[in-house]
Amino acid sequence: MPFISLGLSPALAQAASAQGFATPTPIQAQAIPAVLGGADLLAAAQTGSGKTAAFALPLLQRLQGGTAYTPRRVRALVLVPTRELAAQVGEVLRALAQRLPHPPKVAVVFGGVSINPQMMGLRGGADVVVATPGRLLDLVEHNALRLSSVRMLVLDEADRLLDLGFAEELQRVLAQLPAARQNLFFSATFPPGVQALAEGLLHAPTRVSVPATEASASAIVQRVLQVDARRRTELLRHLVQEQGWKRVLVFVATQYAAEHVAEKLYQRGIFATPLHGGLSQGARTQVLREFKEERWDVVVTTDLASRGIDIAQLPVVVNYDLPRSPVDYVHRIGRTGRAGASGLAVSFVSAATEAHFALIEKRQRLALPREQIAGFEPTEQLPAPTAAPGPGGIKGKRPSKKDKLRAAAQAAAAAKPSP
Template sequence: MLFTDLGLSEPILRAIAEEGYTSPTPIQAKSIPAVLQGGDLLAAAQTGTGKTAGFTLPILQRLSSTKASTGKRLLRVLILTPTRELAAQVQESVETYGKYTGLKSTVIFGGVGANPQIKAIAGGLDILVATPGRLLDLMSQKCVSLNHIEILVLDEADRMLDMGFLRDIKKILAALPKQRQNLLFSATFSTEIKALADGLLNSPALIEVARSNSANEAIAQLIHPVDRTKKHPLLAHLIKTNDWKQVLVFTRTKHGANKLVTQLEKDGITSMAIHGNKSQTARTKALADFKAGKLTALIATDIAARGIDIDQLPHVVNYDLPNVSEDYVHRIGRTGRAGSNGVAVSLVCVDEHQMLRDIEKLIKQKLPQEIIAGFEPDPNAVAQPIQLRSQQHQQSRKPKAAGNGGGSGRAPAKRSSPPKRSFNR
């Protein structure tokens, strides 16, 4: 199948061709016709399968082929994402493939000043990409109206629930017109996602391009057992001996990410951290330098890394295993995208053995283990309790002013429940 077979207009097809793409990914081949039909959609696809274009392309088509009821430029599409990085990525997709349509769009999120965003909205928009917190802030200031929204997209809906945005989402939904098209995209069909979909969607088309909670078969997964005190030396050893040029490393905490950057820099390994306490400018620079090959290692926490889109990222390392098993699938999904191969390595100490068992149960496979010479774990080591991320979040959560907080620009509400270029945007 080709993009020319999907009913997209010449201006959109021209933009797609200029990016070097001819054939849609499976999620795009299924979701584009479904969105064009105008009905609601519930779609599950692993990270890196191209779902962003799966909804941006047909949305651009629908808006460019129909006029607003008043003839004026009205805000007709709202795309909600959980993090700044993902919001910026979605806006990039809208701009790239809508450049010949005459449609206007902008992105709003916390961590940066609100005035330029307010000015962009006041100038007239067709499409708004937003994180929930900043959107609610501007709604409270009466800087944005959702009265004419025709299409609502909830992107990475599972992550929005995990980050505690359910209450914010409900407030936003209450401000929308009753008659609209709803598109819900998620990496998995969890119980919470199904409950949200039941209350939001009307007889939706259902699309699932990969088995729920499964790991990409293009990713080689490997466990290196190691003592907790030897994780940093082992990571430096792996990077140097294997001559890794680009590796995304996940830590459990922001403090752990900062500490690891300092340690790796002493080893002569260029690295930067990306997490919620970093300014938006620092996060953008770290990601840009990593994509440009100026950094060997990008150290990230789970929330900050959601939405990172890097073509053919070769290596992902779980420096700490995630306490939420589903996050393992999201983490390693940053590599092995759209058919390319990737390697996901996890450094596992005795404290994390139960986490490893939970992950293996989730993905329904036993992960291979390899002990590295010189880093053999102490067989008599005793497990120590791990302070889980959710506990840290609840202890440290304080209201943040707009423009100074995490990915949304406001503190999340309490969590409601525990060779050929690939088109992967």
């Protein structure tokens, strides 16, 4: 199926081809006609399935049919949760717009850097703004842009934008927008609570859901390696060297862990570097550029890189620390196996994290075999459960709510004077 059959103009169909989109992916084939028709959209598809082009192409076409403003007014707003995703979406929009007879001006704004260059870049206005919510609100407060002319709102990675961390900022942004607008929500996952909130913001939306098996022809091999927590760095080094891995993205839980693990690997002859929110935006951008250029073998990162990082032919992702939620697991492993390529996702599981990974498996409907690497067989075991004082049977060390209430009642009874 060619792109032009979806209703796109010849110029945009050629732009898609020039960017390597040979034929529409399932999410693009379903979403593009709906967006061109003006419908609100709730679209769920796995990472690496082409979601960005699924809204970028029809967005650009609809802007071509609009009125030219002088100065330019923001007619399309794309909200994203991270700086890296903002930069990536901006790159896609600009690349696709190059072949248009009247290319729109695309502005990309995010926090973590000086606001002054972004304010200068908005002089004369912009047709499309790609932004993180906090910096967007800063620019509105500085009168650097107005949102009263927005006709299309896109929430990319909508599950993260609609969670508690962004809810207040998002509501403040929505208050600046006109009521009559087209809303497009894209994400890899829509937990029930987030979906309910999204439905309250959408008007009779078209629903598009592409199962993981249809999202792409990619094959992500998922492996679970049992290892003691204290030997994870040693095992990681062994795998990188013995398997000859190049360009490995390693996920850890904290900024300190990113620095520590990267340093340990570097000391043992592996070109590794950390990537986390504590680095300046310039340093983060440089690390990603050098990683894409294959100048680093390993990047050790926090969940900062679990969304919005598109690295072609990234072969291996390692969960050194397990993600907090099953949703984050999907986003992490989705950094590999993109655009039809194969990939490998490895998770380190210790005795203490086995139960948590079992929960991830249950939520993602997985059943992965446990493996052990020779020389790294685990020896750690969970402490045996202990008997709680008083009635109530065998429990863990932490008392339950019933235990606490029972203890409080016993203490109150003991405090009463005897008759």
